[in-house]
Amino acid sequence: MTDQTRLDEILAQLDAGQDAALTRLLEFLRIPSISTDPAHRGDVRDAAKWLCSELESLGFEAKIHDTPGHPMVVAHSAPGDARPLLFYGHYDVQPVDPLELWDRPPFEPEIQETDDGKVIRGRGASDDKGQLMTFVEAFRAWKAVHGSLPSDLVLLFEGEEESGSPSLQPFLSEHAEDLRASLAMICDTGLYADGRPAITTQLRGLVGEEVIIRAADRDLHSGSFGGLAANPVMILAQALGALKDGDGRVVLPGFYDGVEDLDEDLARDWQALGFDAADFLGRVGLSEPIGEKGCTPLEMVWNRPTAEINGIAGGYAGEGFKTVLPAEARAKVSFRLTGTQDPQKIRDAFRAHIRRFVPADCRVEFHEHGGGPASVMDVSDPAFAAAKQALTEEWGREAAFIGAGGSIPIAGDFKEILGMDSMLIGFGRDDDRIHSPNEKYNVESFARGARSWARILASLR
Amino acid sequence: MTDQTRLDEILAQLDAGQDAALTRLLEFLRIPSISTDPAHRGDVRDAAKWLCSELESLGFEAKIHDTPGHPMVVAHSAPGDARPLLFYGHYDVQPVDPLELWDRPPFEPEIQETDDGKVIRGRGASDDKGQLMTFVEAFRAWKAVHGSLPSDLVLLFEGEEESGSPSLQPFLSEHAEDLRASLAMICDTGLYADGRPAITTQLRGLVGEEVIIRAADRDLHSGSFGGLAANPVMILAQALGALKDGDGRVVLPGFYDGVEDLDEDLARDWQALGFDAADFLGRVGLSEPIGEKGCTPLEMVWNRPTAEINGIAGGYAGEGFKTVLPAEARAKVSFRLTGTQDPQKIRDAFRAHIRRFVPADCRVEFHEHGGGPASVMDVSDPAFAAAKQALTEEWGREAAFIGAGGSIPIAGDFKEILGMDSMLIGFGRDDDRIHSPNEKYNVESFARGARSWARILASLR
Numbered sequence: 001m002t003d004q005t006r007l008d009e010i011l012a013q014l015d016a017g018q019d020a021a022l023t024r025l026l027e028f029l030r031i032p033s034i035s036t037d038p039a040h041r042g043d044v045r046d047a048a049k050w051l052c053s054e055l056e057s058l059g060f061e062a063k064i065h066d067t068p069g070h071p072m073v074v075a076h077s078a079p080g081d082a083r084p085l086l087f088y089g090h091y092d093v094q095p096v097d098p099l100e101l102w103d104r105p106p107f108e109p110e111i112q113e114t115d116d117g118k119v120i121r122g123r124g125a126s127d128d129k130g131q132l133m134t135f136v137e138a139f140r141a142w143k144a145v146h147g148s149l150p151s152d153l154v155l156l157f158e159g160e161e162e163s164g165s166p167s168l169q170p171f172l173s174e175h176a177e178d179l180r181a182s183l184a185m186i187c188d189t190g191l192y193a194d195g196r197p198a199i200t201t202q203l204r205g206l207v208g209e210e211v212i213i214r215a216a217d218r219d220l221h222s223g224s225f226g227g228l229a230a231n232p233v234m235i236l237a238q239a240l241g242a243l244k245d246g247d248g249r250v251v252l253p254g255f256y257d258g259v260e261d262l263d264e265d266l267a268r269d270w271q272a273l274g275f276d277a278a279d280f281l282g283r284v285g286l287s288e289p290i291g292e293k294g295c296t297p298l299e300m301v302w303n304r305p306t307a308e309i310n311g312i313a314g315g316y317a318g319e320g321f322k323t324v325l326p327a328e329a330r331a332k333v334s335f336r337l338t339g340t341q342d343p344q345k346i347r348d349a350f351r352a353h354i355r356r357f358v359p360a361d362c363r364v365e366f367h368e369h370g371g372g373p374a375s376v377m378d379v380s381d382p383a384f385a386a387a388k389q390a391l392t393e394e395w396g397r398e399a400a401f402i403g404a405g406g407s408i409p410i411a412g413d414f415k416e417i418l419g420m421d422s423m424l425i426g427f428g429r430d431d432d433r434i435h436s437p438n439e440k441y442n443v444e445s446f447a448r449g450a451r452s453w454a455r456i457l458a459s460l461r
Numbered sequence: 462m463t464d465q466t467r468l469d470e471i472l473a474q475l476d477a478g479q480d481a482a483l484t485r486l487l488e489f490l491r492i493p494s495i496s497t498d499p500a501h502r503g504d505v506r507d508a509a510k511w512l513c514s515e516l517e518s519l520g521f522e523a524k525i526h527d528t529p530g531h532p533m534v535v536a537h538s539a540p541g542d543a544r545p546l547l548f549y550g551h552y553d554v555q556p557v558d559p560l561e562l563w564d565r566p567p568f569e570p571e572i573q574e575t576d577d578g579k580v581i582r583g584r585g586a587s588d589d590k591g592q593l594m595t596f597v598e599a600f601r602a603w604k605a606v607h608g609s610l611p612s613d614l615v616l617l618f619e620g621e622e623e624s625g626s627p628s629l630q631p632f633l634s635e636h637a638e639d640l641r642a643s644l645a646m647i648c649d650t651g652l653y654a655d656g657r658p659a660i661t662t663q664l665r666g667l668v669g670e671e672v673i674i675r676a677a678d679r680d681l682h683s684g685s686f687g688g689l690a691a692n693p694v695m696i697l698a699q700a701l702g703a704l705k706d707g708d709g710r711v712v713l714p715g716f717y718d719g720v721e722d723l724d725e726d727l728a729r730d731w732q733a734l735g736f737d738a739a740d741f742l743g744r745v746g747l748s749e750p751i752g753e754k755g756c757t758p759l760e761m762v763w764n765r766p767t768a769e770i771n772g773i774a775g776g777y778a779g780e781g782f783k784t785v786l787p788a789e790a791r792a793k794v795s796f797r798l799t800g801t802q803d804p805q806k807i808r809d810a811f812r813a814h815i816r817r818f819v820p821a822d823c824r825v826e827f828h829e830h831g832g833g834p835a836s837v838m839d840v841s842d843p844a845f846a847a848a849k850q851a852l853t854e855e856w857g858r859e860a861a862f863i864g865a866g867g868s869i870p871i872a873g874d875f876k877e878i879l880g881m882d883s884m885l886i887g888f889g890r891d892d893d894r895i896h897s898p899n900e901k902y903n904v905e906s907f908a909r910g911a912r913s914w915a916r917i918l919a920s921l922r
Contacts, residue, residue: 204684208782217746223665223867226797227752227767229742233792234705234770240695241702248688281690285678287822291688306688309695310785311776316793321669321830323795323867324771331694332777334784336687361748369782406684406784 005458006145013141014450021137022111022120024054025446028091028129029109029122035070035092035163044070044159047091051132051157058140059149065175067167070159074178077139080151082461083383086181086420087153088410089132089188090161093124094435101437111443116431118443127434130441131187131426132157134449141454150457154181161188165409172417183383183421184414185456187449189404190428192273193280197391197399197452199384200424201266201377202302205337206407207346208369211236211354212330215362219315220325230362232329233314239357240331243307247293250307250335252349258340262303266379269400270298302403306336332369336405343371375411377421383460387423390455394448425452466919467606474602475911479904482598483572483581485515486907489552489590490570490583496531496553496624505531505620508552512593512618519601520610526636528628531620535639538600541612543922544844547642547881548614549871550593550649551622554585555896562898572904577892579904586902588895592648592887593618595910602915611918615642622649626870633878644844644882645875646917648910650865651889653734654741658852658860658913660845661885662727662838663763666798667868668807669830672697672815673791676823680776681786691823693790694775700818701792704768708754711768711796713810719801723764727840730861731759763864767797768811793830797866804832836872838882844921848884851916855909888913 014021033047034040048064048071055062055075062075070092096106104110109122120130135155143149156179160167172179192198213232220229245251262270277289277297291300300306314329316322335346351366358364377384379401391399404424411422427445428434475482494508495501509525509532516523516536523536531553557567565571570583581591596616604610617640621628633640653659674693681690706712723731738750738758752761761767775790777783796807812827819825838845840862852860865885872883888906889895 206684206784208784210782215747220745221867222769222771222795223667223797223865224762225745226762226769226795226866227765228738228750228758228761228866229745229747230749230751231769233773234701234768237698237770237773238702238705241699244695244699277689281822284681284686284690285822286676286690288691288820289689290691290820297689300689301685301687304688307695308683308687308692308786309698309776310683310783311778311787312694312698312790313774313778315770315772317772317774317791321671321793321795322771323667323669325769326772329773330778332782334683334687334782336684359749359751361742361746404684405687405689406682 005461007455007458009145010141010454010458011451013144014137014447014454017137017141018447021133021450022443022446025120025130025133026109028133029124030107032107033092033124033159034095035160036095044092048073048159051091054136055155058143060155065171067171069163069167072159072167072171073155073157074175075155077149077153078151082150082152083183084152084154084181085460086179086184087135087155088158088184088186089135090128090158091132092159092162093129094127094162096123098437103438116442119440120443120446121438121440123439125439125441126428126432127439128161128188130446131428131449134187134427134446134453137450138453138457141450142457150461154179168410169413169417172413176418180418181420183381183423186408186410186422186424187426189424189426190430190432191426192400192402193430195429196273196397197395198402199387199391199399200404201379201384201401202338202403203375203408203411204302204305204405205341205343205372205374205412207335207337207343207350207371209333209347209350210330210367210369211333212328212365213358213362214328214365216325216327219327222323222325225325229325230359231325232362233326235357235359235362236312236314236329236331239354240309240333243353248291250305252346252353254345254349255305258342259305260339262299266401270402272398273298273400273402301405303338305338305341308334310334337374339374339376341374343373347371372407372409372412375415375422377423381421384423386459387425387456390459391425391452394452394455427452466922468916468919470606471602471915471919472912474605475598475908475915478602479908482594482911483904483907486581486591486594487570489594490585491568493568494553494585494620495556496621497556505553509534509620512552515597516616519604521616526632528632530624530628533620533628533632534616534618535636536616538610538614539612543611543613544644545613545615545642546921547640547645548596548616549619549645549647550596551589551619552593553620553623554590555588555623557584557898559898564899577903580901581904581907582899582901584900586900587889587893588900589622589649591902591907592889592910595648595888595907595914598911599914599918602911603918611922615640629871630874630878633874637879641879642881644842644884647871647883647885648887650885650887651891651893652887653861653863654891656890657734657858658856659863660848660852660860661865662840662845662862663799663864664836664869664872665763665766665866666802666804666833666835666873668796668798668804668832670794670808670811671791671828671830672794673789673826674819674823675789675826677786677788680788683784683786686786690786691820692786693823694787696818696820696823697773697775697790697792700815701770701794704814709752711766713807713814715806715810716766719803720766721800723760727862731863733859734759734861734863762866764799766799766802769795771795798835800835800837802835804834808832833868833870833873836876836883838884842882845884847920848886848917851920852886852913855913855916886913
């Protein structure tokens with residue numbers, strides 16, 4: 001916002017180049033880079049090549065790095081004395097079935113007029129090619145105005161995000177020197193529900209556990225054995241039912257160690273979002289927040305940890321009735337973590353809790369299903385305030401620091417492996433139909449997205 | 462045991478006629494009266510006819526009664542002034558698959574020598590044709606000695622027992638006058654585990670319930686909704702886990718109304734059985750009685766009610782992990798009842814208990830899966846002591862009054878519809894392989910079984 005960054009010229013350049021930018025995006029979207037489908041392996045690589053060549057044409061030093069899976073594209077601008085920033089997106093897309101539910105071929109994208117303005121329709125438009133290109137168009141405009149790219153940029157574009165990112169962690173470890181930056185910008189999320197610009201500054205962590213309790217070596221007749229022999233479904237129900245107290249708090253010893261109350265600024269931001277729990281729950285047929293007593297609904301999903309049973313099975317649950325004492329029972333349980341809760345301690349406490357309920361003649365087995373701590377960004381870093389201000393100016397609405405109830409593994413990986421916080425800023429909308437037929441990305445999201453990055457870049461120079 | 466009944470002569474007659482009796486049983490066993498298989502409908506009827514003609518040849522007035530399913534055979538001896546007794550057995554048999562596991566064709570029975578003495582090998586040998594014929598042979602010997610049958614006998618032989626007895630209740634209601642007796646003798650059970658003769662004098666009742674809790678109208682992402690939205694699996698676990706307290710007692714209000722402590726005589730009988738819970742449980746891979754604190758293991762299965770979860774399902778329980786809040790959860794729950802517990806009150810109390818855990822925005826649905834009260838015979842009726850004494854004399858071992866943890870519906874039906882208690886006396890052994898390939902019945906069981914009924918008949922005249 002100083003003359004030095006020539007922001008106004010860059011924004012004008014973006015506006016003037018919008019048609020060309022859309023043409024480039026459509027070209028990118030035509031590459032069917034479905035990472036989960038081995039038949040599209042070559043297409044994923046083609047998308048990496050397309051991107052690499054785009055970046056090289058802008059003056060980046062760009063390279064395709066092979067991995068055991070799909071390639072990583074890494075690009076650098078010239079070193080300088082600016083704050084080094086990393087930009088992350090992914091160029092692979094979701095599968096397209098059921099194909100018959102698409103109004104047009106998913107990889108023949110087009111710009112469509114809708115009641116809600118122009119949209120780019122096609123697989124990957126919003127997740128994540130359109131979002132990724134908001135970075136690229138911002139860099140392009142900067143170059144056009146300044147004659148050179150901003151210094152100290154690192155770009156990392158992944159081709160396996162829709163396949164669970166199996167190569168990502170090893171890649172980050174191996175290329176840590178090459179990728180190190182002071183902050184990561186991740187463009188793979190959306191605007192806040194009502195279209196308000198937002199920066200996600202905290203994400204809940206996860207502990208996934210599977211527990212199997214085995215009792216008799218076969219299903220038993222509940223007449224002959226009921227009341228005498230261990231019933232693993234009953235034991236499991238008792239153990240899991242006792243995970244929370246009457247106030248909705250998890251009873252594991254030490255569970256809340258590291259959980260912190262929201263600070264005043266964030267509390268004010270969240271309050272201003274006007275989150276309507278009744279409306280949010282109403283859209284899925286519910287109405288009542290059932291979380292921890294004394295917490296606001298947004299705190300429940302963003303700032304409080306929880307324990308949930310994701311699945312349970314045991315005995316006969318089909319048609320009719322079988323009077324058995326089942327031989328075994330199993331459940332999948334996940335904890336969402338906040339603050340500095342330690343996933344391993346919580347896993348241990350959970351296992352100890354379950355074991356207390358299991359009689360000596362039964363066996364219990366646990367399987368670990370992933371986990372990681374919460375990501376809580378240091379919003380006292382002035383970059384956060386600057387980016388917030390930039391978004392506010394672009395969208396004409398107060399931008400907000402928000403949380404997310406889920407885990408976005410890349411943010412945790414950046415923190416853990418590269419030691420840097422992330423700013424999750426995205427321009428998707430709730431109705432973008434990502435992962436579904438007829439995916440779209442609003443042209444406004446694309447255009448204002450690029451303008452947002454230009455403003456953020458300028459504000460951080 | 463008086464001269465008048467000429468018991469010694471009858472027993473001698475039975476011993477002398479054993480080969481002929483076995484020949485008759487083998488003939489009966491050759492009829493493949495599988496009631497669940499429509500292809501064997503004619504065979505079931507043939508077995509009824511065979512039986513009817515046997516009974517007529519002994520002087521019974523016997524009749525085949527058609528039902529919507531398979532026929533009932535009802536027979537009467539001449540009216541007199543003795544205590545009217547009903548004898549129940551069933552002439553249908555289980556299916557025979559897997560056929561390849563049989564050592565010989567299931568309907569080509571033979572007498573085999575084994576390490577454990579002679580056995581009758583073939584489908585139905587133990588369940589229930591061989592047992593049913595112990596009645597018939599006892600009546601035959603009585604007739605041979607006395608020149609006429611005992612008076613006041615009512616015989617009811619069913620052809621649908623292995624198909625769930627769909628016609629039985631309506632038949633009992635319709636023919637209540639014809640079937641009324643002071644006591645029913647049911648020969649479809651076994652000796653006590655170690656071969657001790659026994660009379661089952663109490664059976665637990667049953668309440669079967671299915672509960673379904675529905676929350677959101679779809680599975681929800683546990684990141685976006687966890688801690689805020691209702692999780693029906695967690696609610697179900699909490700509700701079912703709270704059914705019992707730490708002492709293994711069911712917490713439903715009024716649940717124990719009608720449950721009575723064992724009287725001293727029964728307690729002494731049960732004690733004398735020397736039930737070895739560790740051995741009993743050890744055979745199914747367990748070791749520890751987990752029932753109500755302060756109860757003996759036999760009480761737990763025979764004289765105490767219980768609540769068991771027979772099956773549970775909800776959410777994702779397959780390979781891997783899905784972080785969902787499931788849309789619904791379901792469980793099948795059964796209660797085993799003792800004493801005069803009221804099934805309907807317990808069903809109501811269970812439903813009220815579950816409802817207390819279900820938030821206002823979730824729905825709960827219940828399905829009734831059968832039920833009936835416990836059967837507790839009035840052992841102060843001198844017939845019980847007399848039969849016990851008769852069994853003790855025949856087997857040379859103290860006979861016992863025992864309980865059963867399961868429900869034997871026919872005993873409940875006799876009580877409810879005909880107002881009479883039952884004596885469940887049978888001579889099967891644990892290794893008879895009923896319902897399995899290579900079913901057998903020990904010749905000793907057959908011979909001593911018939912002698913037992915002769916003694917019981919004599920003692921009740």
